[in-house]
Structure formats: C-alpha cells, structure tokens
Amino acid sequence: MKKICIVSTSLGKGGAERSAAILSQMLYKLKYDVHVLVTKNLLEYDYEGTLFNLELVLADKKSNYLKVIILKKYFKENNFDYIIDNRTRDGFFKELVLYKYIFKGSKIISVVRSFYLENYIPKNKILAKVLYGGIYKTVAVSEKIKDQLNSFYKLNNVIRIYNAIDTSYLGNQINKDVNLTGRFILFYGRIEDDVKNLKLLIHAYKESRLLKNEIKLVILGVGSDLHMVKKMARDLGLQKHMVFMSFEANPFTYVHNALFTVLTSRYEGFPRSIIESLACGTPVISVDCNSGPSEIVLNRSNGLLVENHNINALAKAFNELVENQELYKYCKQNAKKSIKHLAVDKIGLQWKAIIDGNI
Numbered sequence: 001m002k003k004i005c006i007v008s009t010s011l012g013k014g015g016a017e018r019s020a021a022i023l024s025q026m027l028y029k030l031k032y033d034v035h036v037l038v039t040k041n042l043l044e045y046d047y048e049g050t051l052f053n054l055e056l057v058l059a060d061k062k063s064n065y066l067k068v069i070i071l072k073k074y075f076k077e078n079n080f081d082y083i084i085d086n087r088t089r090d091g092f093f094k095e096l097v098l099y100k101y102i103f104k105g106s107k108i109i110s111v112v113r114s115f116y117l118e119n120y121i122p123k124n125k126i127l128a129k130v131l132y133g134g135i136y137k138t139v140a141v142s143e144k145i146k147d148q149l150n151s152f153y154k155l156n157n158v159i160r161i162y163n164a165i166d167t168s169y170l171g172n173q174i175n176k177d178v179n180l181t182g183r184f185i186l187f188y189g190r191i192e193d194d195v196k197n198l199k200l201l202i203h204a205y206k207e208s209r210l211l212k213n214e215i216k217l218v219i220l221g222v223g224s225d226l227h228m229v230k231k232m233a234r235d236l237g238l239q240k241h242m243v244f245m246s247f248e249a250n251p252f253t254y255v256h257n258a259l260f261t262v263l264t265s266r267y268e269g270f271p272r273s274i275i276e277s278l279a280c281g282t283p284v285i286s287v288d289c290n291s292g293p294s295e296i297v298l299n300r301s302n303g304l305l306v307e308n309h310n311i312n313a314l315a316k317a318f319n320e321l322v323e324n325q326e327l328y329k330y331c332k333q334n335a336k337k338s339i340k341h342l343a344v345d346k347i348g349l350q351w352k353a354i355i356d357g358n359i
Contacts, residue, residue: 012045020047072102083107142270188254202238209323210318
C-alpha cells in the first residue's frame, strides 16, 4: 500500500482547501495509506486519513527553526512514497528548504491551482527549474495553466487534472429552505476585489434590469474587502436590493435556490463555485477569465460565458438569463450532466494513474 501525504494550508474556507479534502477522500477510497498535513488549525471540510496539525503541535511557538525540525522529523519517520503539495508557494528560500531538505526522499507532486502562477512558482525560470525541474509531477488544474507552465517554464512533467466534484457533500443541503424571500442571484467566495472583481459584479447588477424585476443580489462570504463592498452598495443606493451573508462551509441550499450564480474574477484556476453550482442544478454566468470558466461553462448550454471586464456585456447576460425562459430552462436542465466527467470516481482514477506510474 503506497503511503501518501497531502500537504495543505488548512481544510477550511477556500476552494483549494476543499479540493485537498476531496483528494484525501478519493485516494483513501482507492486504498492508499493517506495522511493529511495542515499548517493552520482550520478544519471545516470532511477528509479521510491520518491528520497532522502543525499549528497544534507548535502551540504558541513561532520559531521557524523549530518548525523545520518538527517537519523534518515527521517526514523522515513516515517515509512517504508521495507528497502531494496543495499549498500556495510564494517564497523561494522557504520552498527550497521544503523541497530539497524536508521532502527529500519522497516523490513530489506539486499542484498549481491558479492561473496567477506567481502564487505557486517563481517568475524567474532558473529558480523555477531549481524547485520543480526534478520533481515527479506538476499537476495543473486547467488546460490553460498546463499550457502556460509548458510554454513559459518549459517544464516537461506537467499533467492536467481537473478539480473533482463530490455530490455526496452536497447531501441534503440543497433541499433545505433558505431564509430569504423572493428571487435572487448569488456570488459566493472570498470577498477580495483584487481577485474576485466584485466591483464589476455590482456595477453590472445596477445596470441590469434585475432590480426592476425585484431580483436580489446575494453575496455570501468573508474577506478583506467586505467593508468596501458594503459601502459601495450603499453609495450606489443598492442596500435594499443586496443581501450580505457570512461564510458557510456548505452554502449549497443557497446555490440550489439561486436563479443563477455569478463569477466575475480577474483570474482563477478551475473554480469550485462553478462546478458546485452546476452540480446543484443551477446555471452559471461567468466572465471568461484565465483560467477555468471556458473549460467548464458551455455557452448557452449550461450558462453564459461573458467577455471579462465588460459591465454592459455582463448586465445583458443577467437580463437574458432572467427574461429568456427557454434559454434558462435549457441551461438548467443541462447543468448537472455537464459536469459528469468531473465526478470523484473519474478524477480519482486520473490521480491513481499518476501514483501507480501509468502516466
């Protein structure tokens, strides 16, 4: 039985972290000896395997030297066959210590979950080669990320594996009643405008005919720009038309009951909010950012794909999906079946092929 360690910042709050939790479940089901190492004590998503919580082990100690000693001992004692690194990685020297000293002896699989590659890999090609040139595999979660890694960094060990969707964790969530009255559209995710471009969302909502149709905009999540976004809503006179809700680990009752969900990001990887929405049977309107939406949203089939940074185009998409009932019903009936290829049993076999050396 191959022994695998999945390294993640946490198991809560974000799409990358949920993907790590689902990966642990997929590999556990495939009869691997799964271990999960988290660096922060945030556990909201279900996972499988043996957990090592670094923040709890360190307690209040902040010493980087002690952290290195603890991690080195942990990886040496466990002697993993594979280490799957799911974290963001934006410090070269820290990663050099991890990859060349702490992880030494295991086959490393490094996952890149965003088109903003600098969060994962040094922009300097020489430094990138030092860290990633000799590892076992680099997994890109979209074709566009894979192409960028191949063309810019000339890495020859890159494989694309999409994020999996596990409909079991949707559970009975989609059948619960929501504590909202009337029709609404939904954005859910981190409230960080530099990434999610919520200004675009709010301006397009104001320009659309959704207000006249008494359709609310619900924003569900937390983040550093929450105060700014609320102020923007007030300044534009939208406070009676917008609803703000805090983060929920399982927001799927809202996803299921929304008319459609919206993604307006400046960049992504392979966004979970889109595939979760479709799995709930809810169409999506997404901007065509790099990367992910164009590989999930089938325009006018399971939702609408819109030119990015275009307020007018996004507002028109809102209007059309609300007012064109034939199109809306068609997108809604196609939603679930459009992401069948992302089911955990199918994505799990792709990971198995890597671990068993068949790719």
